[in-house]
Amino acid sequence: MIYFDNAATTRPDEQCFEAAKQYILKDYYNPSALYAEGYNLHLLLKAARADILSCIADENFEIIFTSCGTEADNHALFSGAKRGNVITTYGEHSAVYSAAAELKQRGTEVRFAPLNSDGSVNVDALMRLIDNKTSLVSVIHVNNETGAVNDINAIAKKVKAINANALFHSDGVQAFGKIPAKLGKDIDLYSISAHKIGGMKGTGALIKRKKVVLKPFIYGGGQEGGMRSGTENVFGIKMLELAALKRYAAVKENYSRVAEINAVLRRELDRELFTVISPENGSPYILTVGANGVRGETILHESDDRGLIIGTGSACSSNEKKRYSRVILACGIKEELADGILRLSFSPENTVEEAHTAAKLLNEIVKNRREIMS
Numbered sequence: 001m002i003y004f005d006n007a008a009t010t011r012p013d014e015q016c017f018e019a020a021k022q023y024i025l026k027d028y029y030n031p032s033a034l035y036a037e038g039y040n041l042h043l044l045l046k047a048a049r050a051d052i053l054s055c056i057a058d059e060n061f062e063i064i065f066t067s068c069g070t071e072a073d074n075h076a077l078f079s080g081a082k083r084g085n086v087i088t089t090y091g092e093h094s095a096v097y098s099a100a101a102e103l104k105q106r107g108t109e110v111r112f113a114p115l116n117s118d119g120s121v122n123v124d125a126l127m128r129l130i131d132n133k134t135s136l137v138s139v140i141h142v143n144n145e146t147g148a149v150n151d152i153n154a155i156a157k158k159v160k161a162i163n164a165n166a167l168f169h170s171d172g173v174q175a176f177g178k179i180p181a182k183l184g185k186d187i188d189l190y191s192i193s194a195h196k197i198g199g200m201k202g203t204g205a206l207i208k209r210k211k212v213v214l215k216p217f218i219y220g221g222g223q224e225g226g227m228r229s230g231t232e233n234v235f236g237i238k239m240l241e242l243a244a245l246k247r248y249a250a251v252k253e254n255y256s257r258v259a260e261i262n263a264v265l266r267r268e269l270d271r272e273l274f275t276v277i278s279p280e281n282g283s284p285y286i287l288t289v290g291a292n293g294v295r296g297e298t299i300l301h302e303s304d305d306r307g308l309i310i311g312t313g314s315a316c317s318s319n320e321k322k323r324y325s326r327v328i329l330a331c332g333i334k335e336e337l338a339d340g341i342l343r344l345s346f347s348p349e350n351t352v353e354e355a356h357t358a359a360k361l362l363n364e365i366v367k368n369r370r371e372i373m374s
Contacts, residue, residue: 065237
């Protein structure tokens, strides 16, 4: 079996799991408890915060643990949109896009910036939307459907030059642990997820600049500094910490390894059968192509039957039951090609040999389908 749907979720890292499983079976105590065993877990979580932050941010940031990247995105938008208008893009993950749509339903003015053909935001158009009433701007770091990388540090700097009081948030779920980058001084909020980098589903985080004032998103016992109540998932947080440290220790080597896998597929997928959507300078972890004249869903199922697991776009967006991806259409892709979208996404565990096999298999499937249809 070849698994090329790592943007949807990754296989949990066995080494990290072995190191963290004691926090399910042995050290299962409540970190908020006053007895020694609970307090020791409180100290463990404090160390985990520092380790995770060290991968991407400096001492000016802190971390709020959440149940997932979606919750982190929702927290940023619903707590950050305090007044005036909110600005985001047509290329956002549904966790941001749907939250923005809900804000609009509640009476907040929401403005959407258009995309370039590769899925990156049109920065000039984005800047024209900002004014002195803008309370929050949210721009995805790596487009989860095309792999296009937005230079969020540069964009945030431009945003602050227009409105220094506007908060800047970025969904970093497809960037964290994959792209060598640090959060600059103009970033206020940044969302991450554990299961995209070998951690477990059910754990994410909102990285927050310390000076930023947010309202709690979930109320209750006052955990996470009052920002997110609920007993902390020590096992999931430990998995996130260990997976992050492992990924960032080899982030450049992994980037090069995955780039080679991406390059093989770019070369070997028949250009008469496929149109490459993802930009050359995008994240190598995502390669999106359009099958000319064949539905992506058809290819997905036949590939699965033959031992290759791929996606047709965002796994979260597939629940919306829409035939065409709104992000792909926002890139200017025509519906005929949008119907054949395939997203191949990789992890450092994948191999070049798998890429050769996948390219051969996809060429064969699409060629045969087109012959049947002709």
